[in-house]
Amino acid sequence: MEMVSTVQNTDVKQKDADRALVVAVTTRAVFDAAAGDVYGMGVAFPLLQKVNERLLEKNPAESLLFDVVLIATDSQQQSSRIISSTSHYGLEVGRFCFSSREDLVETLVVNNVQLFLSTDRDEALQVSQKGVLSALLGRQEAPSESLRVMLCGDAIVRPDCDPVPASRGAAQSFSARLGEMRGRFGVSGSPLSIVLVTSSGGSKSCGVALQTLRSRGLSVDEAYCLAGAPRGPILSLLRPHFLLGDGVIDLED
Amino acid sequence: FAAVLMFPMSLLGILYCPRGMSLDPVQVKELNVSPSPNGDSRASWEEEEVEEEEEDRLGIATKTKPVSVTDLSSPKPENAVTVAVSSRVLFRTELEQRVFEQKGVEEYLRYQIEHENEPFAPGPAFPFVKALETVNARLRELYPQSEELFDIVLVTYNHAHVGIRLINTINHHNLFIERFCMTGGSSPIGYLKAWQTNLYLSADADKVREALAEGIAAATMFMTEKLTEVSESQLRVAFDGDAVLFSDESERIFKAHGLDKFFQHEQDNEDTLLDHGPLKGFLEALGKLQKKFYAKGQRLDCPIRTYLVTARSAASSGIRALKTLRAWGLEIDEALFLAGAPKGPMLEKIRPHIYFDDQMFHVEGAAEMGTVAAHVPYGVAQKHNQPQKPGARK
Numbered sequence: 001m002e003m004v005s006t007v008q009n010t011d012v013k014q015k016d017a018d019r020a021l022v023v024a025v026t027t028r029a030v031f032d033a034a035a036g037d038v039y040g041m042g043v044a045f046p047l048l049q050k051v052n053e054r055l056l057e058k059n060p061a062e063s064l065l066f067d068v069v070l071i072a073t074d075s076q077q078q079s080s081r082i083i084s085s086t087s088h089y090g091l092e093v094g095r096f097c098f099s100s101r102e103d104l105v106e107t108l109v110v111n112n113v114q115l116f117l118s119t120d121r122d123e124a125l126q127v128s129q130k131g132v133l134s135a136l137l138g139r140q141e142a143p144s145e146s147l148r149v150m151l152c153g154d155a156i157v158r159p160d161c162d163p164v165p166a167s168r169g170a171a172q173s174f175s176a177r178l179g180e181m182r183g184r185f186g187v188s189g190s191p192l193s194i195v196l197v198t199s200s201g202g203s204k205s206c207g208v209a210l211q212t213l214r215s216r217g218l219s220v221d222e223a224y225c226l227a228g229a230p231r232g233p234i235l236s237l238l239r240p241h242f243l244l245g246d247g248v249i250d251l252e253d
Numbered sequence: 254f255a256a257v258l259m260f261p262m263s264l265l266g267i268l269y270c271p272r273g274m275s276l277d278p279v280q281v282k283e284l285n286v287s288p289s290p291n292g293d294s295r296a297s298w299e300e301e302e303v304e305e306e307e308e309d310r311l312g313i314a315t316k317t318k319p320v321s322v323t324d325l326s327s328p329k330p331e332n333a334v335t336v337a338v339s340s341r342v343l344f345r346t347e348l349e350q351r352v353f354e355q356k357g358v359e360e361y362l363r364y365q366i367e368h369e370n371e372p373f374a375p376g377p378a379f380p381f382v383k384a385l386e387t388v389n390a391r392l393r394e395l396y397p398q399s400e401e402l403f404d405i406v407l408v409t410y411n412h413a414h415v416g417i418r419l420i421n422t423i424n425h426h427n428l429f430i431e432r433f434c435m436t437g438g439s440s441p442i443g444y445l446k447a448w449q450t451n452l453y454l455s456a457d458a459d460k461v462r463e464a465l466a467e468g469i470a471a472a473t474m475f476m477t478e479k480l481t482e483v484s485e486s487q488l489r490v491a492f493d494g495d496a497v498l499f500s501d502e503s504e505r506i507f508k509a510h511g512l513d514k515f516f517q518h519e520q521d522n523e524d525t526l527l528d529h530g531p532l533k534g535f536l537e538a539l540g541k542l543q544k545k546f547y548a549k550g551q552r553l554d555c556p557i558r559t560y561l562v563t564a565r566s567a568a569s570s571g572i573r574a575l576k577t578l579r580a581w582g583l584e585i586d587e588a589l590f591l592a593g594a595p596k597g598p599m600l601e602k603i604r605p606h607i608y609f610d611d612q613m614f615h616v617e618g619a620a621e622m623g624t625v626a627a628h629v630p631y632g633v634a635q636k637h638n639q640p641q642k643p644g645a646r647k
Contacts (some may be wrong), residue, residue, distance in 0.1 A: 204420065220414075222435055226432060227432045
């Protein structure tokens with residue numbers, strides 16, 4: 001029995017289904033629960049939106065855009081509130097999916113979601129294990145000039161780990177598309193920043209990661225090679241909005 | 254002219270009595286070093302493997318590094334003496350700097366990528382970094398399990414597009430640099446703290462000042478054409494006294510009231526310790542490592558040697574400096590009291606891998622005679638001394 005309903009947002013121009021980068025975000029990640037009719041709002045969303053704006057500025061016919069799907073799995077949140085909050089904040093949400101926890105993965109697959117963002121670790125893990133790339137959103141307090149996406153280099157240089165993580169393929173194709181998107185902007189003033197972090201290997205393996213990403217069409221802005229040093233101090237400076245790697249990586253390390 | 258007095262610390266008797274035997278300051282045992290196939294001298298204790306240029310499947314040129322007996326993994330930052338260097342002082346990048354200044358960042362990055370397989374030449378900090386690695390090799394031999402080593406981190410605000418060229422260069426020169434931060438334009442200062450940096454070397458005086466303000470020992474380095482040969486078996490670090498190891502309080506008196514008042518002040522305050530300066534912590538870190546060699550009976554053979562090179566004079570104002578060092582529990586191997594004489598000739602004799610001074614006048618004087626000198630932009634001297642030549646710019 002289908003418990004999912006998908007509602008198109010008529011306020012927003014629909015994206016090209018073949019070319020857009022579909023990013024699903026949970027309502028809990030976007031709206032903070034608060035008293036009153038209208039929810040608060042997370043930090044990453046406006047930045048996703050800014051990337052689209054800047055892309056369209058450069059090329060009004062641009063089809064490589066973020067297509068955001070807002071997913072509600074929590075029956076406590078009222079669909080009408082979600083839709084009205086979205087409208088209130090002028091969020092560029094293409095579709096709403098009112099699903100359930102059980103149907104989450106199927107909903108993502110059906111909607112051709114290339115990246116799933118959540119603030120719930122278990123949820124993100126569950127999705128990742130089914131082969132959909134997912135990432136935890138960071139708790140960003142400080143505003144940022146750009147959307148900061150961190151890539152975990154250890155996953156990139158470990159092609160032969162056993163078993164191969166389910167979301168590996170999704171990660172590779174996503175990073176290629178992201179690289180294409182990043183390439184639309186120049187070195188400075190980009191609304192999208194790509195940061196590479198390798199945790200355990202030395203400088204040689206970081207070099208391999210840089211080369212591998214470049215061969216996929218993704219040029220990285222910043223690179224950090226930790227060679228075993230604790231990640232926490234560096235991560236708290238880097239303040240990524242989300243981190244992509246094998247499985248799901250906690251931003252608060 | 255006031256005579257230049259050289260005081261090997263062991264001979265000072267009443268003023269300062271280090272434990273251990275007296276040392277002839279000139280005699281440094283040179284260890285047998287046989288050159289390896291690629292021309293770099295490597296010490297005999299390191300396993301010599303033939304180093305071949307090889308390209309891995311992705312086309313990155315690497316050399317197989319000689320592998321020593323213990324697994325060479327990087328120490329935890331809290332255990333290590335972390336030295337952070339920028340790419341512009343570790344390597345020579347003047348040509349690329351010009352491209353950046355004349356043609357902008359996009360062209361600069363394109364140029365770097367185009368020349369990715371051409372390693373950079375060694376920069377002013379290179380011999381110092383190599384010497385740190387030599388000390389590490391000796392420490393690993395004596396204490397295979399210890400993490401009390403030098404850890405060299407490349408901290409650059411270069412863009413990651415330059416990363417592959419930098420990594421290729423590190424491999425080409427057989428440097429053991431496994432950690433780096435390429436911040437793509439944002440300030441590296443936060444990362445210095447995250448790495449628990451003990452010393453930061455950069456070509457950018459503003460960044461150095463920022464680091465000093467955060468309590469991190471830091472100095473600006475410049476490329477010089479003349480470079481005297483330095484030891485490959487012993488790390489030698491020389492420090493100015495006032496505003497480097499010590500605070501600038503006495504320099505303030507001198508600048509404000511002249512030499513006589515300075516002497517009077519020093520005499521009146523002979524038994525009052527000087528306050529500490531920005532490089533005191535680094536000297537302390539060196540001392541801790543030195544003690545590890547002494548503990549294994551290697552005082553004569555110690556691959557770290559420290560020097561104080563000060564304009565103070567031994568008989569008068571120098572006393573306060575020595576008393577302060579002694580009270581801090583810091584040993585310094587040689588104290589040279591120049592009583593105002595030029596430092597260049599003395600440094601040329603010592604041949605340190607690096608010399609720290611707060612006055613550009615002395616930094617330039619040292620460089621003219623081939624010593625790698627680093628400027629510590631701290632204290633009252635900064636208002637009075639401007640560089641004669643323009644320093645390296647971003």
